[in-house]
Amino acid sequence: MRILHLTPGTGNFHCGSCLRDHALIKALRVRGHDAMMAPLYLPLVTDREFGSQELPVQIGGISLFIQQKLPWFHKVPRFVHKWINKPDFLRLASKRMGMTSAKVLGDMALGALLGTEGRQWGEWQRLIQWIRTQGKFDVISFSNSLLTGLAPTLEKELGVPIICSLQGEDSFLDTLPEPYRTQCWEAMQRNARSIRFFIAPSQYYANHMRQRLDATSAQMKVLPNGIDTTAFTTSSPDPNWPIIGYFARMIHGKGLTTLVDAFIDLAKRGTVPRVKLRIGGAKTPIDEKYVASLQSKLKAAGLANRVEWLPNVSFKDKVHFFHDLTVFSVPATYGEAFGLYVIEAVSSGVPVVQPDHGAFPELIVATEGGVLCKPDDTTALADALETLLNDDEQREKFSKNGIAKVRQEFSATRMAERFEAVLQEAVATK
Secondary structure, eight states: EEEEEEEEEOOSOOOOOHHHHHHHHHHHHHTTTTEEEEEEOOOOOOOOOOOOOOOSSSHHHHHHHHHHTTTTTGSOOHHHHHTTOHHHHHHHHHTGGGOOHHHHHHHHHHHHHHHGGSHHHHHHHHHHHHHTOHHHHHHEEEEEEEGGGGGHHHHHHOOOOOOEEESSHOOOOOOOTTHHHHHHHHHHHHHHOOOSSEEEEEEHHHHHHHHTTTTGGGGGEEOOBBBBBGOOOOOOTTTOOOEEEEEEEGGGGGHHHHHHHHHHHHHHHSSSEEEEEEEEEOOOGGGGHHHHHHHHHHHHOOOOGGEEESSOOHHHHHHHHHOOOOOEEOSSSSSOOHHHHHHHHHTOOOEEEEESSTTTHHHHHHOOEEEEOOTOOHHHHHHHHHHHTTOOOHOOOOOHHHHHHHHHHBBBHHHHHHHHHHHHHHTTTT
C-alpha cells in the first residue's frame, strides 16, 4: 500500500507526536508498505537516524508566515522559497517560536485550517502540486488535525481517503485568544467531514474529540501509540540513592511544578533517605525563565544538589536516563491524549505514578505498571511516591508486569498492525 504521511517538524526539540510518527512509519515499511513521510513547517527532529527515505521540508514555516501576511508571496520565484526555507534558517526560526504572540499563533493556525478560504492557500497549493508529482497514493495520513484545512481539496481533487491522527491538539487550540479559538474549532468541524477516519491514541481522547469535532462514532478509531520496545534497557537503579524521574517538556502544564513541590515535601519528611530527582526532556528558550524559577525554589529548600537537569538529550542518553530511575512521574495538569513517556518508562521497567485523569487510567490498567493519584495535589503525589519508593516488592511487580504488557500491546509493530487495519478499512470504504 502506498501511504503519504504529512507531519509537522519541530526544528530543534523532540516531541511525543514526532517520536510516534517515526516509529509508525518505520514499522509500516518493515511490513512491506511504501510509506512516505513528508515534513512540514520545520525539519524533523529524530531520536536516531531515520534513514535515507526521509524527505526535506515540503512547505516551510517561514514561507507560510510570510504568505499569511502577504497574500501574493506564493508568486515569487521558487528559488526565493528554497532560500528562506533552508534547514538552518528553519531551525533558527524554531528557536524563536516561543516568542511568538498568542495572536500570531491564532492567526497562523486559523489560516491553515481555513484551507482554500485562508491567506496561506497559495503556499498549500504548492504542496498539493508536489503530491501530484509523486504518483498515486492509496491513502493520505495527517499527523494531527491542525492539518485538516487540506482535507476538502485533497479529497475532491485526488479522490484518496484521508485519515487523521489526534495527538492532543485541543490543549493548543484552547489556549488561543478569541476569536481565534472559536473560529479554529469551527473550521476543524467543517474539515472533519472530509476525513474518513480519525485515529485517537486512547478511548478518553476519542470520546473527547468526537464531541469537539462534531464527528460521528463511526469516524473514530482508537489506536494506542507504540514505541520500539527493543531500544530500552531494563532499569537497574542504585538502592542507596532512589531517583524519581520526569521526562517531558519542561513546562508547568506537564506538572513539573507539582512534581518539584512533591519532591520538596517528600525530602522534608525524611522517610526516603537520599531521594533524588532527575528531570529530562525538551526545553526551549521560552522555558528558561520557568525552569530558573523552579531551580531557585529547590535551592531555597536546600535541595539543588539532589536535582539533575538534562534538557534536549540524545536517544542514547534518554535510554540511560530511564535505566537509572527508581520511579517515574509526569503529573500533567490537563487530560493527556496519551502520554508516550509513560510507555517509555514502563518499557524500561520503571514503575509510574500518574494523575487520575485523561488517558492515564487506561494506560495504568493496560500496562499494570504503576498507580494513580489525585490530580494537581502535591501531597497526594508525595504520598504515592513515598509508598512506592518504600515498597520493593510492589515496584518489582509493576516492573515485571509493565515490561511484558508494553512489549505485547505497545510496540511499534503492534501499532503498525492496527494502523494497517484502519488503512485497509479506509481504502475498502471508498
